[in-house]
Amino acid sequence: MKFTIQRxxxxxxxxxxxxxxSSRTTIPILTGIxxxxxxxxxxxxxxxxxxxxxxxIPTEDxxxxxxxxEQEGSIVLQARFFGDIVKKLPEDxxxxxxxxQFVTQLKSGSSVFNLNGxxxxxxxxxxxxxxxxxxxxxxxxxxxxxxxxxxxxxTVETRPILTGIHWSLEDGHLTCTATDSHRLAMRHAxxxxxxxxxxxxxxxxxxKSLNELNKILDDTDEWIxxxxxxxxxLFKATNLLFFSRLLDGNYPATKNMIPTQSKTTVKLKxxxxxxxxxxxxLLSREGKNNVVNVKTIENNELEITSVTPEVGKVTEDxxxxxxxxxxxxxxxxxxxxxxxxxxxxxxEVEINFTGAMSPFVMKPAERDHMLHLFSPVRTY
Amino acid sequence: MKFTIQRxxxxxxxxxxxxxxSSRTTIPILTGIxxxxxxxxxxxxxxxxxxxxxxxIPTEDxxxxxxxxEQEGSIVLQARFFGDIVKKLPEDxxxxxxxxQFVTQLKSGSSVFNLNGxxxxxxxxxxxxxxxxxxxxxxxxxxxxxxxxxxxxxTVETRPILTGIHWSLEDGHLTCTATDSHRLAMRHAxxxxxxxxxxxxxxxxxxKSLNELNKILDDTDEWIxxxxxxxxxLFKATNLLFFSRLLDGNYPATKNMIPTQSKTTVKLKxxxxxxxxxxxxLLSREGKNNVVNVKTIENNELEITSVTPEVGKVTEDxxxxxxxxxxxxxxxxxxxxxxxxxxxxxxEVEINFTGAMSPFVMKPAERDHMLHLFSPVRTY
Numbered sequence: 001m002k003f004t005i006q007r008x009x010x011x012x013x014x015x016x017x018x019x020x021x022s023s024r025t026t027i028p029i030l031t032g033i034x035x036x037x038x039x040x041x042x043x044x045x046x047x048x049x050x051x052x053x054x055x056x057i058p059t060e061d062x063x064x065x066x067x068x069x070e071q072e073g074s075i076v077l078q079a080r081f082f083g084d085i086v087k088k089l090p091e092d093x094x095x096x097x098x099x100x101q102f103v104t105q106l107k108s109g110s111s112v113f114n115l116n117g118x119x120x121x122x123x124x125x126x127x128x129x130x131x132x133x134x135x136x137x138x139x140x141x142x143x144x145x146x147x148x149x150x151x152x153x154x155t156v157e158t159r160p161i162l163t164g165i166h167w168s169l170e171d172g173h174l175t176c177t178a179t180d181s182h183r184l185a186m187r188h189a190x191x192x193x194x195x196x197x198x199x200x201x202x203x204x205x206x207x208k209s210l211n212e213l214n215k216i217l218d219d220t221d222e223w224i225x226x227x228x229x230x231x232x233x234l235f236k237a238t239n240l241l242f243f244s245r246l247l248d249g250n251y252p253a254t255k256n257m258i259p260t261q262s263k264t265t266v267k268l269k270x271x272x273x274x275x276x277x278x279x280x281x282l283l284s285r286e287g288k289n290n291v292v293n294v295k296t297i298e299n300n301e302l303e304i305t306s307v308t309p310e311v312g313k314v315t316e317d318x319x320x321x322x323x324x325x326x327x328x329x330x331x332x333x334x335x336x337x338x339x340x341x342x343x344x345x346x347x348e349v350e351i352n353f354t355g356a357m358s359p360f361v362m363k364p365a366e367r368d369h370m371l372h373l374f375s376p377v378r379t380y
Numbered sequence: 381m382k383f384t385i386q387r388x389x390x391x392x393x394x395x396x397x398x399x400x401x402s403s404r405t406t407i408p409i410l411t412g413i414x415x416x417x418x419x420x421x422x423x424x425x426x427x428x429x430x431x432x433x434x435x436x437i438p439t440e441d442x443x444x445x446x447x448x449x450e451q452e453g454s455i456v457l458q459a460r461f462f463g464d465i466v467k468k469l470p471e472d473x474x475x476x477x478x479x480x481q482f483v484t485q486l487k488s489g490s491s492v493f494n495l496n497g498x499x500x501x502x503x504x505x506x507x508x509x510x511x512x513x514x515x516x517x518x519x520x521x522x523x524x525x526x527x528x529x530x531x532x533x534x535t536v537e538t539r540p541i542l543t544g545i546h547w548s549l550e551d552g553h554l555t556c557t558a559t560d561s562h563r564l565a566m567r568h569a570x571x572x573x574x575x576x577x578x579x580x581x582x583x584x585x586x587x588k589s590l591n592e593l594n595k596i597l598d599d600t601d602e603w604i605x606x607x608x609x610x611x612x613x614l615f616k617a618t619n620l621l622f623f624s625r626l627l628d629g630n631y632p633a634t635k636n637m638i639p640t641q642s643k644t645t646v647k648l649k650x651x652x653x654x655x656x657x658x659x660x661x662l663l664s665r666e667g668k669n670n671v672v673n674v675k676t677i678e679n680n681e682l683e684i685t686s687v688t689p690e691v692g693k694v695t696e697d698x699x700x701x702x703x704x705x706x707x708x709x710x711x712x713x714x715x716x717x718x719x720x721x722x723x724x725x726x727x728e729v730e731i732n733f734t735g736a737m738s739p740f741v742m743k744p745a746e747r748d749h750m751l752h753l754f755s756p757v758r759t760y
Binding site: 319 | 458464465468469470490491492493494495496655656658659662663690692693695696697698699
């Protein structure tokens with residue numbers, strides 16, 4: 001294998017596939033990046049067996065030559081040093097050449113690296129996925145969906161299925177749900193399908209996979225194809241394939257958890273609420289529960305308080321924009337509400353309470369595409 | 381105690397004095413910030429008994445009223461939460477009021493914090509230092525001196541005196557030296573003294589103290605007064621007092637270590653050398669010694685190599701601007717040279733070698749105000 005490649009593009013591809021590579025893998029070949037050069041271009045692959053990422057650099061991009069191929073071939077190089085090396089090479093191009101025993105020479109200006117490579121024949125093949133049931137959406141929508149749900153997954157492994165995000169599709173309508181059993185985030189979106197009858201209902205994607213995908217995707221309105229199989233999901237964008245395994249098991253029936261009625265409805269400025277809860281939690285950073293107490297006071301104001309006996313007490317008043325229904329007195333995990341407020345992308349939020357001991361719902365004031373559910377906390 | 385204060389100025393003072401406060405102190409009162417309000421203004425104090433910092437906010441700054449005093453007094457408040465609280469308060473001003481039992485109320489807009497304070501009478505007094513032997517320099521020069529020497533102190537406690545920076549003054553000429561016994565950084569500067577015969581020769585300031593001072597000082601040419609006593613040094617700027625204890629013991633006689641002759645003199649672009657060594661060390665990140673090997677090749681080029689057997693080998697060629705003397709072959713800790721190159725603030729550097737087994741000197745090519753000394757490493 002021997003080729004010369006534009007450094008910037010190569011660096012970007014290396015960074016992308018490195019997202020799949022874990023230094024803690026027990027399979028030595030998976031600590032490496034597979035590099036494959038052909039007439040069409042250079043393909044890089046990284047995998048930790050849960051996630052696999054393939055990034056392609058075409059020989060030509062429009063009028064711009066990206067790769068100059070002298071000899072086809074492939075090699076696997078240690079990912080650990082590789083990202084830093086290619087980023088710090090001095091010139092705009094890199095010459096990469098494999099010699100005997102998989103030793104690979106990287107040359108850029110007056111800088112020469114001789115790296116011990118691994119046998120590319122040992123690298124596992126990526127799954128082949130039939131492209132029958134495809135749906136698609138713009139990248140920036142996919143990124144929003146991930147950002148607005150993935151934060152709510154469980155981070156403990158006691159119920160592994162809750163570390164994933166549940167996706168269901170019906171009539172071109174995608175519903176994405178994440179919950180750690182104390183809070184739940186749900187996001188709806190319209191997607192395009194190539195067959196009108198495409199639907200599924202128990203696809204659970206690891207939260208970690210979607211977070212890594214979100215880091216790689218640029219925030220544009222280019223379309224991305226998505227293909228779901230029994231145990232895999234494939235995201236397919238220009239020059240990028242992103243595979244993730246799916247989680248096994250049954251996701252809880254979350255629809256029934258969401259209250260449809262409301263005893264108290266409050267509309268608030270999202271930023272005022274966020275700032276007030278953040279300040280209320282300042283003294284309880286060490287406390288594990290992050291509990292804040294909310295009650296109605298005069299003039300439709302909410303009083304938010306938090307007490308940490310050894311340190312002190314915070315009191316915050318938040319003016320509501322609109323208040324209907326019963327007086328309110330409830331305690332909840334303020335950190336969970338902050339997480340949701342940070343992704344809600346709405347200047348005004350509506351909160352529907354159904355009693356001090358019942359879960360409550362928060363959503364953007366004027367839209368129904370997103371919903372956040374929180375359990376209250378008993379404080380006595 | 382009761383006063384209202386401009387939040388921005390208060391936040392800045394809290395950040396400054398917090399630099400002296402350690403959460404690991406065994407003296408409970410020192411986990412707090414002392415706040416003292418008088419007609420003249422508000423004084424904040426933080427201390428870990430090694431460093432003490434006093435920041436003053438005057439009642440008026442030019443035409444601008446910073447403090448509105450209602451009642452004089454003082455209190456000690458936990459530093460841990462305090463910085464975050466004052467930073468996140470909603471309004472431009474904060475009202476601070478001490479009530480019974482040292483409970484202190486902070487009020488800003490709709491936000492109210494009630495904090496448990498400590499008895500200010502328990503807070504230790506800062507040392508009183510006679511202002512007889514004062515010398516002074518601009519703040520930005522002091523910051524340069526700290527940045528260009530403090531990185532070279534020892535971080536291990538086997539020889540505590542080497543964790544400090546040695547300062548000596550003679551005829552208005554200040555010499556600052558730091559060494560961890562493998563490398564040495566020396567910086568000279570002219571300072572102003574109020575008495576012509578002011579001199580000292582064994583003042584050793586903890587590196588940590590000077591690093592904290594560097595973080596607090598703004599990079600301006602305002603003057604700062606410096607007063608040295610037997611066991612303390614005081615830095616005195618507008619509205620700021622910074623005390624540090626001095627280290628006990630005799631600092632090694634470093635002057636004799638610096639070679640005055642040279643067998644090989646090389647002039648190089650500082651950035652070329654820095655980049656080449658950084659790349660040469662990329663593969664040895666895990667190695668503890670960071671050794672690079674340098675030898676002369678044709679055309680007055682230096683070849684820098686580094687080998688990590690399991691990973692590979694790096695070769696870098698660096699063109700010299702000027703080369704006189706013998707051929708060269710030497711190995712050294714590349715990380716130490718990188719540290720020096722990062723603070724040397726010169727586009728060209730001159731290196732003087734006196735043999736493969738002798739320390740070598742690097743300095744800016746055209747100036748003599750700074751010098752870096754490195755021990756070679758045996759590689760056989």
